Amino acid sequence: MPGGGVPLADPVPHLLEVRGLSKSFGGVHAVHDCTLVVPEGKVTGLIGPNGAGKSTAIDLITGFKMPDGGVVRFAGHEIQGWPPHRISRLGLIRTFQLPKEWPGLTVMENMLLAAPENGRDAIWRALFTPAQLRRAEYEDRARARAILEEFGLLSLRDDLAGNLSGGQKRLLEFARVAICRPRMVILDEPMGGVNPVLGARMGDAIASLVASGVTVTIVEHNLPFIERVCDSVIVMALGSVIAAGPFESLRSNRGVIDAYLGEVAAGVGEARPTDARSHPGAGSPRRDGGRLPWGVTGDGDDRRASPRGSPPVPGGPALAVRGLTAGYGGPPIIDGVEIKSEQGQITAIVGPNGAGKSTLLKAIAGVIRPTDGRVLLNGTDVTAQPPERLVRKGIAYVPQVANVFPGLTVRENLEMGGYVRTSGVRERADELCALFPDLKAALNRPARTLSGGQRSMLAMARGLMVDPAVLLLDEPSAGLSPIFQAAVWEQIKKIRDTGVAVVVVEQNTRRTLTHADWAYVMALGKNRLEGTGKDLLHDEEVVNLYIGRLS
């Protein structure tokens, strides 16, 4: 077994060592000079905000992507640039963010394929099977049955793996790793879409893997889970490792907090955690069951808690969302969410990864069908109407990606945005050109030649072509440089000043909160906090939601 003959006096040796690993895609550094070590026989967490380069780093380490540079040393071999199957045979196994079972094969076949192959795949062995090989297959089957029994999948062993539920597929993923008996496994977001009951089971499964001598590395957004199961944690941001050590040591690490919440925008002071406490009046943030910020095990009554009181009201709510629940066929991604958005206000929705922010916008815009709850537009129920009808009624939705027609010119893009208008397309386009000076100069250029910032502007302008009451923006500043982010925010403020109710979902929490009139903080599909942007900016509870409590 791995880790067998290690002398006790030695410090724990490093099973995996990564030095200066780099990879860029079209000039963007996805992973840049990444250096980390994973000690043998331990559980190591790999965390970091969206776009930190965690998944790319795993792909580079396990051979699924070719690194531009750097060294990966595993169990004494330099494995950078090796094909994935060779790395796997060396004992380094990985899982994927979405379970990748072999759907057309049975559960048992999935297990047998994960068991060490030992040359059994050869054609000639299939035709002239030696007795010992048949024996090995029989023993693998017996072992697979025992493991499946442990995971509660034994009765499903002759079913097609593709017919399993999402949770069962997650369990099968663990079962496959268990029968594989690797030296090390990298689990890529094993808790994605997993309910609390199953989550506890995952914890047990990881513990038993470790007990059998497997070194485990977990990439996960669910930080309380990481805190519970990991011996130490590596934090990545912008393609590099920014911190490493025991979880507790990272909570107070300035760099880690900044990585999760975004840099402090100009003109706003340092976050002062005590400010919120000193103003307990009407303006202070409200908490909905905020005592259990991540809610993995604290799933309870707080889902029914509705916001007490209401945000400031200059013109009456243009958009009201009541108890909205939606998902993608599996467990709900958003669960009983409540928000309101006023005319002439910027309403921001922020929260850690997996909070359900984008899903909320999709459910409001009719892109996905909510399973429960209501969406009210100026007091009229518009729940679950198809997006093309909602556009006519005044809800414009600007998705995060694929939000312009790259082959059409800017003018044509605007005209497409006004497709449902019966009149005044040209006039409205001219009005928007006045609002977006950047676009006026580029009217006859194809949208694909625009910069990222200009594209974002165009996407917003296109949404505004229908003169909507509500504009839903999904990460309008994602992937932009700080200067362009500032420009996008200036634009959003201009839009707000025309009287539109703007709902913005964003990753850069601090910058967003400085600009938002009212903000909702979501976590794990539920409302957690709400308040004016400025108040939330100085609220330590927000930090807790992102990186866990400052104990």
Add this chain to the structure above:
Amino acid sequence: MIQYIASIATEGVIFSIMALGLNVIWGWAGDFDIAFYGYVAIGVYMAMVTSIGRLPSPDQYILGWHLPFLVAIVIAMASAALLSLLVGTVALRKLRASYYAITTLATVLVLQIVIGNYTPLFNGYNGLYGLDQPFNDTLKLSPEAYPFFFLGFCTVILVLVYFTLERLSGSPFGRALRAVREQERAAAAFGRNIYRLKLKAYVLGATLGGLGGALFAAYLGAFNPTAWSPIETLLLYAAIFVGGSGNARGVILGVFLVSVVFQEITRFLPNLGGNASFSSAVREILIGILILVTMRYRIQGLLPEPRSKDAVAERVAAKLYAGRGSTAG
């Protein structure tokens, strides 16, 4: 009439061998290969040039040996294997799905044009002829009896191919291939060399194509480039889709249904409008409709891919190892 039935039965048996080969590439490994009929054609040509000897000029072609037919079959299979190894080495490395299909389509078109225009190879567009009733020099069967012997010969080969493939399909090799088909990245993550596995399946399938081609050469007696085109590959696909991808019995059923029943039934249609191509047009329309209906209502085909049953394996193993003591946990 009975002669006629023997003739179309032989054709069905030979097509079944080809379709089983294509089923390894498509049904097991999941690669939509359009070059397949090229390997069949190479099988036909190589069987011809190694067994018919020298025809009087002006016909020209390579080799011109007069080897026993069985040896010619082996050479035909080896040639198809070699060619598929060349094509597969390039096409299977990175290309998938439509890119792979287009590459293999281009390959077979190039092959067809080269063979058609480069006369010294296989006599160009005139083609080859003269492979007449193999084994009959020694058997001395009557012209009425020989077709039945040949049907029997082909059927024996089909049975051998069938059982070999069934064994492979249920083996760890077949399992690994299907895993690669279902989810490549996971197969790589669990140590499978995807490229090598796909290449093995490709060469195995093409070799069977060459075998089918060699038998087809003897069945037809003559062959030229107008007789083979990508359409022929698509007819084999039609048989596989309708019968059931990945299921050997389904594939054979599909061949007899599509290539034999449909082909032959339409011959007896009244010739409307005096157009000579009427019945073949109806045949193609009917096969098209059959594929559409299958795709819409029974995507897995008449006989779906068999599922391995661990409960059965458990019983077999229990019997096999009973009383010998088990070391398995």
